[in-house]
Amino acid sequence: MAxxxxxxxxxxxxxxxxxIPTMAMSIxxxxxxxxxxxxxxxxxxxxxxxxxxxxxxxxxxWFFGSFVGQVILFGYTWAMLHHLLGGLRHIMWDxxxxxxxxxxxxxxxxxxxxxIALTVLVWIVVLIVR
Amino acid sequence: xxxxxxxxKVRGLGSAKSGTEHFWKxxxxxxxxxxxxxxxxxxxxAYAGKPYADVVSAxxxxxxxxxxxxxxxxxxxxxxxxxxEIIQDYIHTEATKFALLILNSFFSLLAGGxxxxxxxxxxxxx
Numbered sequence: 001m002a003x004x005x006x007x008x009x010x011x012x013x014x015x016x017x018x019x020i021p022t023m024a025m026s027i028x029x030x031x032x033x034x035x036x037x038x039x040x041x042x043x044x045x046x047x048x049x050x051x052x053x054x055x056x057x058x059x060x061x062w063f064f065g066s067f068v069g070q071v072i073l074f075g076y077t078w079a080m081l082h083h084l085l086g087g088l089r090h091i092m093w094d095x096x097x098x099x100x101x102x103x104x105x106x107x108x109x110x111x112x113x114x115x116i117a118l119t120v121l122v123w124i125v126v127l128i129v130r
Numbered sequence: 131x132x133x134x135x136x137x138x139k140v141r142g143l144g145s146a147k148s149g150t151e152h153f154w155k156x157x158x159x160x161x162x163x164x165x166x167x168x169x170x171x172x173x174x175x176a177y178a179g180k181p182y183a184d185v186v187s188a189x190x191x192x193x194x195x196x197x198x199x200x201x202x203x204x205x206x207x208x209x210x211x212x213x214x215e216i217i218q219d220y221i222h223t224e225a226t227k228f229a230l231l232i233l234n235s236f237f238s239l240l241a242g243g244x245x246x247x248x249x250x251x252x253x254x255x256x
Contacts (some may be wrong), residue, residue, distance in 0.1 A: 034216065037209045043202075044244040050189065051248035054182040065179060079169075084167060087160045094157060126175050 021108035026110075029086035032079040033042050077122055082115035135172035153210060159208035166201040184250055196254035202249060210234060
């Protein structure tokens with residue numbers, strides 16, 4: 001039998017689609033998910049250090065307090081808030097709402113704006129509390 | 131010799147009855163993580179940069195320790211399932227795919243194990 005799976009037409013992929021907000025936020029949702037996955041290493045480091053004793057905890061805290069550490073934590077905050085808001089959109093779609101073109105486009109843009117605004121807000125509060 | 135067609139062989143065998151389980155677990159954990167992470171972020175805001183003794187005593191509070199453990203469990207399950215989806219979407223070489231799926235399980239369990247043990251040690255022993 002001829003190999004029928006070899007030359008089958010493929011469905012259109014990323015490169016043939018026009019770049020639109022819903023698609024961009026879908027990609028960002030996946031990327032932030034991947035980033036959060038590896039970000040658990042930071043949470044593990046923090047908790048294990050806290051469980052190990054004061055010296056280890058201070059070392060990890062020093063790293064998180066350094067410039068590089070702060071940039072990573074700022075990015076982590078944004079990734080989490082973006083993924084969280086994106087997740088809420090997914091729950092809405094799962095329940096069968098919000099598929100209208102204009103609305104979903106607006107919501108995709110709002111997801112990006114809100115995630116950045118909330119991240120900045122969280123960090124302002126952190127800096128005030130500290 | 132088996133004369134039956136491939137379709138005839140599988141017809142009537144039914145599904146494994148677990149088709150929506152993956153989807154369902156991702157959604158359940160995501161719903162759980164909304165309040166859990168909001169609390170977690172609030173906790174981190176309050177305790178970011180605080181001295182060791184303060185952080186440890188807060189993490190050993192029964193309520194916070196429970197939230198901490200639940201957040202760890204829900205996050206690890208959610209991220210393992212999410213990474214499975216990514217691997218299955220993009221990796222089409224069988225050997226690489228299975229290797230990465232196993233690696234994903236190991237990484238998730240290791241990260242989850244470390245976080246959970248640390249959280250419980252702080253809760254019980256300080």
